Amino acid sequence: MRLLLVRHGQTPTNVDYLLDTAVPGPGLTELGAQQAAALPxxxxxxxIEALYASTLVRTQLTAAPLAxxxxxxxxxxxxxxxxxxxxxxxxSGxxxxxxxxxxxxxxxxxxxxxxxMPGGESGTEFLARYDAVVAEAAASGAGTVAMVSHGAAIRGWAATRADNVDVPFAAANRLANTGTVILEGSPADGWKALSWAGATVVPAGEGGPAGQPVAGAGG
Known part of the structure; x- marks a missing residue:
């Protein structure tokens, strides 16, 4: 399965760089709406044969134009x-x-x-819930699936589950709003990241400083 993990469009609390994770959360800024409109x-x-979004308003608004x-x-x-x-x-983030x-x-x-997380979930709990949705998508038989999700969740899940994404790379490479990580694989066979926000995935020690993509990889 080809899996596209898309970060949502910009929100007001993104502008203020706040740790805003509660459901349902804010909507999109004007720029965020433009980013969503550009996604198709x-x-x-x-x-894309199946499209998922989280329970937070911002991901559903981002997914709407693509849907x-x-x-x-x-x-x-x-x-x-x-x-x-x-x-x-x-x-503050x-x-x-x-x-x-x-x-x-x-x-x-x-x-x-x-x-x-202080007052929050464990890694086991986070991975179990994220894995369950990915497994549902894989079981559907869809060849390509897009999931509109969130920056930390995408980076954390990809760093854990993709064989070629290490922690230094995921930590050094933030995802901009509507940035996309593309992976290929399955829950049974594992995952490989094909690209990270348009750049080739180059783990630490194999590319530039802190595992950043080599020059020209992202355009």
Whole structure:
């Protein structure tokens, strides 16, 4: 299966760089709506057969133009919502709290899945819910599936499940709004990331500093 993990469009709390993870969350900014409207063209080369979004409003608004363009229903699933910030909710992502949040996410990807977000979920719980939606999509028989999800969730899941994405790469390469990670594989056979926001995936030690893509890979 070809799996497209798409981050939602810009929200007001993205602009303020806040850890805003609770359901239902905010809608999109004007720029975010423009990003969503551009998604059908950006993914024009993908033969998408199923489209998922999380239970947060921003992913459903982002998915709507793509659903209309492809005549697809948006399958809303809680499992692909953002990683709950717990006690860190609405803290600044640029603060110590933001560092704790991301450090916890990438500790899960490094194998410490029993570690718990302060006041929130553990890595085991996050991976179980995300894996369940991916498994549902794989079982549907669809060849290409798009899931509109969230930045930390996509980076954390990809770093854990894709054989060629390591923690330094995922930590160094943030996803911009509507940035897409494309993977290929299955729950049984594992996953390989084909591209990360348009760039070739180059794990740490194989490319530029901190595992960033080599020059020219992203255009």
């Amino acid at each position: 063209q950006a993914l024009a080369g993908e033969d 209309a363009a492809r005549d697809l229903d948006v399958l809303v699933r809680d499992g692909i919502r953002e990683i709950s910030a717990g006690d860190l909710e609405m803290a 640029n603060s110590e709290h933001g560092e704790i949040y991301l450090r916890t996410v990438f500790a899960w990807a490094a194998g410490d899945v029993e570690l718990r």
